[in-house]
Ligand SMILES: O=C(O)CCC(=O)C(=O)O
């Protein structure tokens with residue numbers, strides 16, 4: 001018999017193969033948010049073609065109903081893009097209704113198409129575009145997640161996002177740099193510029209560099225058995241045997257860490273909390 005009150009009872013458990021999840025472990029321990037979702041949709045509704053946030057993995061279990069999935073491996077991404085809009089990654093919206101004049105390459109795409117029944121779970125690999133149609137009324141549970149394996153892909157995707165935001169705010173950069181040109185500290189604008197870019201990145205996708213590195217620090221601490229805040233009601237600690245060897249984890253983190261320190265943007269010099277968390281990560285590496 002279960003003695004927990006209804007509000008404390010988990011109504012499902014995350015399957016072991018999806019438990020090495022750095023995003024939900026971190027968010028459950030440190031924030032009021034997470035990357036766990038319930039999808040409820042009537043027959044005929046659909047989720048348009050997309051790639052999950054920052055190329056995270058997702059898994060999705062159908063509690064009831066049937067869904068049809070179209071999945072495109074990353075090497076087919078160029079075939080999904082609008083003609084002439086390549087740099088904005090503007091893709092097809094609904095794979096069942098594509099205008100060949102606007103998306104001339106799409107006819108060559110060869111998606112994996114599957115039907116998911118009640119009680120069945122699907123794993124969506126990193127960076128795969130996908131579309132989902134509810135064939136009947138559906139309820140499903142879905143997590144976005146990452147770990148040491150897809151961390152480099154998330155890191156690259158964060159870099160690309162920051163560059164995209166920088167380009168779109170180029171006029172703001174000009175205004176800031178011109179305003180401080182004849183002042184005693186002509187470089188003063190750079191800190192403000194970096195802060196504005198990070199703020200927009202966070203508003204767009206829910207996290208920025210400081211969050212990314214805090215999550216990495218949290219995961220590394222847990223994998224190394226260090227004392228670290230957790231919220232066991234929301235995310236019980238992941239058994240060590242469900243994680244890869246620590247050398248593998250450190251190698252993956254080190255690759256991103258070394259690259260981050262070489263970034264021309266030098267965010268680490270302008271955002272105080274970044275310097276602090278990177279110091280903490282470095283101490284564990
Ligand atoms: O079930 C849906 O409608 C969308 C699910 C999805 O996009 C995902 O699990 O990544």
Ligand SMILES: [Fe+2]
Nearest residue numbers: 051052058130
């Ligand atoms: Fe998705």
